[in-house]
Amino acid sequence: MYTFPTTLDIRDFENCVDENNQMTWWNKDGTNPYWMSKYNLSDDNRDRFLMNASLKYKVLSWLTAEVKAGTDMYTLEATNRTYSGNPHLVTQYGQNIEHFYENNFSFLLTATKDNLIDKIGATATFGGNLMATKKTGLKSSVTDLVIENLFSLNNGKEKPSVSQIYTEKKINSLYGTVGLNYDGWAFLDATFRNDWSSALAKEHRSFFYPSVSASLLFVDMLNKYKVAMPKWFTFGKLRASYAEVGNDMDPYQLYNLYSTNKDDHSGITASSSSTLFDKNVRNELIKSWEVGLELKFLNNRLGFDFAWYKSNATNQLLNLPMNSLSGYSSKKINAGDIENQGVELMAYATPIRTKDFEWTINYNVSHNKNKIKDLYDGVDRYELSPNFDNIKVYAMKGGNYGEIWGTKFLRVTDKTSPYYGQLLLTSDGLPQATSELEKIGDQQATCNMGLTNSFRFKDWNLSFQIDARIGGEIFSGTNAMMQRSGTAEATAPGGKRVNDMVVKGVYRDAATGQYVENTNKITTQQYWRAVAGAGNLGIGEANTYSATNVRLRNISLGYTVPAKVLAGTILQSLKAGFTVTNVWMIHSNMNGVDPESVFATSTNATGFEYAGLPTTRSYVFNVSIGF
Numbered sequence: 001m002y003t004f005p006t007t008l009d010i011r012d013f014e015n016c017v018d019e020n021n022q023m024t025w026w027n028k029d030g031t032n033p034y035w036m037s038k039y040n041l042s043d044d045n046r047d048r049f050l051m052n053a054s055l056k057y058k059v060l061s062w063l064t065a066e067v068k069a070g071t072d073m074y075t076l077e078a079t080n081r082t083y084s085g086n087p088h089l090v091t092q093y094g095q096n097i098e099h100f101y102e103n104n105f106s107f108l109l110t111a112t113k114d115n116l117i118d119k120i121g122a123t124a125t126f127g128g129n130l131m132a133t134k135k136t137g138l139k140s141s142v143t144d145l146v147i148e149n150l151f152s153l154n155n156g157k158e159k160p161s162v163s164q165i166y167t168e169k170k171i172n173s174l175y176g177t178v179g180l181n182y183d184g185w186a187f188l189d190a191t192f193r194n195d196w197s198s199a200l201a202k203e204h205r206s207f208f209y210p211s212v213s214a215s216l217l218f219v220d221m222l223n224k225y226k227v228a229m230p231k232w233f234t235f236g237k238l239r240a241s242y243a244e245v246g247n248d249m250d251p252y253q254l255y256n257l258y259s260t261n262k263d264d265h266s267g268i269t270a271s272s273s274s275t276l277f278d279k280n281v282r283n284e285l286i287k288s289w290e291v292g293l294e295l296k297f298l299n300n301r302l303g304f305d306f307a308w309y310k311s312n313a314t315n316q317l318l319n320l321p322m323n324s325l326s327g328y329s330s331k332k333i334n335a336g337d338i339e340n341q342g343v344e345l346m347a348y349a350t351p352i353r354t355k356d357f358e359w360t361i362n363y364n365v366s367h368n369k370n371k372i373k374d375l376y377d378g379v380d381r382y383e384l385s386p387n388f389d390n391i392k393v394y395a396m397k398g399g400n401y402g403e404i405w406g407t408k409f410l411r412v413t414d415k416t417s418p419y420y421g422q423l424l425l426t427s428d429g430l431p432q433a434t435s436e437l438e439k440i441g442d443q444q445a446t447c448n449m450g451l452t453n454s455f456r457f458k459d460w461n462l463s464f465q466i467d468a469r470i471g472g473e474i475f476s477g478t479n480a481m482m483q484r485s486g487t488a489e490a491t492a493p494g495g496k497r498v499n500d501m502v503v504k505g506v507y508r509d510a511a512t513g514q515y516v517e518n519t520n521k522i523t524t525q526q527y528w529r530a531v532a533g534a535g536n537l538g539i540g541e542a543n544t545y546s547a548t549n550v551r552l553r554n555i556s557l558g559y560t561v562p563a564k565v566l567a568g569t570i571l572q573s574l575k576a577g578f579t580v581t582n583v584w585m586i587h588s589n590m591n592g593v594d595p596e597s598v599f600a601t602s603t604n605a606t607g608f609e610y611a612g613l614p615t616t617r618s619y620v621f622n623v624s625i626g627f
Contacts, residue, residue, distance in 0.1 A: 001033060002478055002611055003485035023086045031088055039083035048074040064110045072102040080141075084148045093151040094141035098165065105130045119183040126176040137165035169251045170198040185220040189213045197248040200283060207283040211243035235296035235303075240289075247284040249317050253332055254279040275319055276328040284334075286313045301350040310341040312373070320376065321383070335376035338401055342368030362452040369444060370401035385599070385608050390535035391475055392437060393608050402443035404475055404607045406540020407433040412506065412515065419515045423505030429520030430530040431503060433539045441544045443607025446471030450553075459562055464555040466586075469595065472547040477610030478593050480543045483532035489591060491528050498524045537610070547595040547607075552584040573626035582617045 004010060008026055016035040018024050023039075025032040052070040059065055076098040084091050108127035116122045140163075142156025153160045175193040192210045200207075219236040222229055256277050258270040288311035296303040314337050319330035344366040352359040375382055375397045384402065385393035392405045410424045410432040423431055447470050454463040482488035491497075501522050506515040532538035558577035566574060588595055597609040 002482050003030070003487055006487055017085055021085050028087075031086060035086060039085065040081075040089065042078065042080045044076060044078035046074055046076050048072075062111055062113055066108045066110070068104070068106045068108075070104045072100075074100050076100075076137075079151075081151050084145070090143050091145040091148065092141060092143040093145065093153065093155070094139070095153065096137065096139045098135065098137035101132075101134045103130075103132050121181045123179040124177065126174075128175070129171075129173045131171045131173070133167075133169045135165060135167045139163045139165070167251050168198075171248070172196045183221075183224060185217040185224060187213075187215045187217075193246075195246060195248070195283075197283070199248045199251045199253070200281070201254055201279045204280070204282045207246040207248075207285075209244035209246040209285070211241065213239065213241035213243075215239040232298050234298065234300055235294070237292075237294040239292045239294070243288050245286045245288075247286075249281070249284075253277050254281070272327070274329040276322065276326075276331040278332055281317060281332055281334050282315055284313065284315050284317055286311055288312075301353065303348050305346040307344045308342075309344070310339065313338045313340070318376075318382065320379065333376060335374075335379070336382075336395075337373040338395070339371045339373050340368065341371070342366060356458050358454075358456040360454045362454070363450070365447055365449045367447045372397050372399055372401055388477075388536045390433070390437065391477070391537050391540050391608065393443065400442050400444055402607050403439055404441035404443060404473060404540075404544060405437045406440045406475065406537075406544065407436075407535060408438055408440060408541040409539055410434050417515060419506045419517075423503065425503060425505045425507045425518050425520075426530075427507050427510065427520075429503055429505075429507065429518045429522050430526060431505070431539065432530075433534040437540075440540050441473030441475065441607060443474065443547070444472050445469050445547065459560045461558045461560070462556070464583075465553040466550065467553045468548075468550045470548050472607070473544050474547045474590070474595055474597075474607050474609060475537075475540060476543045476545055476590055476593050477537050477599070477608070478597075478612070479545075479591055480532045480538040481611060483528045483543075484538065486525060486528070488528075491524055493524075501527055503527065545591075545595075546589045549588040549590075549595045550586040551582070551588075552586060554579060554581040555583055556580075570627060571625060573624070575624040577622050577624075579620045579622070580617065581620075582615055 001010075005026065010033075013024060013026065013032050014034050016024055016032045016038065023032050023035045025035075050070075050072055052068070054066060054068040056064060056066040076096070078096040080092070080094045082089050082092045106127060106129040108125060110123070110125045112121075112123045114121045140153055140160050142153055142158070142160045144157040145151070145155050146157060147155055173193060173195045175191070177189065177191045179187070179189045181187045190210065190212045192208070194206060194208045196205050197207075198205070216238045217236065218238060219229055219233060253275075254277055256272060258272055261269045261271065263269050288309065290307055290309040292305065292307040294303070294305045315334040316336040316338070318333055318335050320333050320335065321330050322328050344364065346362070346364040348360060348362045350358065350360045372395050375395070379397075381394045381396040383392055384395055385391065390407050394403050394405055395401050396403055412419045412422050412424050414420060426432060449468040449470070450465060451467075452463060452465045455461065479488060479490075483491055486492075499521075501524055502520065503518060503522070505518050507518055508514070509516050531542045537543075556577060556579040558575060561574040563573075566572070585594070593609065594615040596615065597612045598606050599608050599610050599612065
């Protein structure tokens, strides 16, 4: 659709098959989207069952015991069908059946003493959890159906392809907390957790992660000690914390095993995984620190919350690319030290508060940077992006996480030349790309902001949220593709094609070797084919945009039925609401592409997008009933 000619009307192709049931389309290379929606179908049915039970017993006045059991089960049945009639797709039929189970059994002891020693109160917990997951499945498919549009696994020219899924994983855990408070204004809390994961080797199966936090309600403290505080100073809190969080991995990533297959000519065959596994990998670990200050004034009508935080993600489980001559494409390793550091400020105010009307404003702003402190011995960069030859998104040692690298416009680099910095064109007057990749952007924003206004009038409430991202860049493969095909707005300035375009720059005279100012006339088609057609995705610099954008994220309207109206009925509450999300892009630099678009959800390369589905606007109506 991105390359669909603007001179045609897509609705003319709604009747997507001809009298011979062959797909109709404007050219021989693409696929009619109406045909895809009717004749390339995927259906799935998911049945889910959740059950939880708990039993709580008060052993002593200060001690309680609780046991819980829960299960989560679902069954997925999916089919996909591709009909005949599309010259680019093979007819096929597939079935997928999956069963998933997760069972949790836990216990928790809780001890509480409000006055353990004088003004010191304490709470302590100790518990454990047994978690077991199991997933089974069977996938089967056939292609090249013998009888057109008869979707059966017995209707393929070749035998059905069948694969089986079976995974199990268990995590056993022990955990606890200790909380102390002094006179209701000083608090100290500590937690611990130890997990034993079946996904890790026996010698590395156990991993421990604690946390500790402290807070001081200094306004309450001063009031306790009879220190006079202004009446408008309602609340004040200082806090600090340190925490560690451990994480394991999916099962069956320790040993290099073989999967068996059956071949009609060779009999039973065996193949290894494309990833080289290492049984010595350990759990991931994130260490984080935070310091914060919270202030409230004017009986909670004005407030601020400021936080500084830093975290270091170490021992990350990565697939490190390997030379294909090794027989593997990647190796499972522990690597990296990514430091995430930033500040965040939240503020709120209630300018108006009466019996019937209230207006509240919430504002937040944050600044965050991810730095690569370390990667892996002998490795200075790790590719985050898909494998395109002239656009890369890297995590580079010593740099920011998510640097965008690509080609730039070739320019005069001789600083002594009067043409230094100008475009170095071909003798035909066309732009050229550099031969080496250079840094052309950084996906990290300078700051993110959000503003929410909430209004209440009697039983009605209205709110809307505006979000802003300031700074950072993103490469748009969609714009490059549209420029290359001539459907981008930039290819026809003012709605007109230009046939006498002169690119400002110089070219090198072949005979003299001197720079000559360009006077060659070219068409816009020639220009954009040179700019957007160089390499896989054109000259990277040309389609790297500022990711700054401002949008109306959502707007919501609700009504609460007054309690007096419900009096005498079985209803305790009744609410209705209507919400619209992704309402309006107020400002963007990306020519119709959403800066929040990503190439795929499986990649962390958020500074890169290419022909993704447009972001959608949603409308939600909800009713809440309480009995």
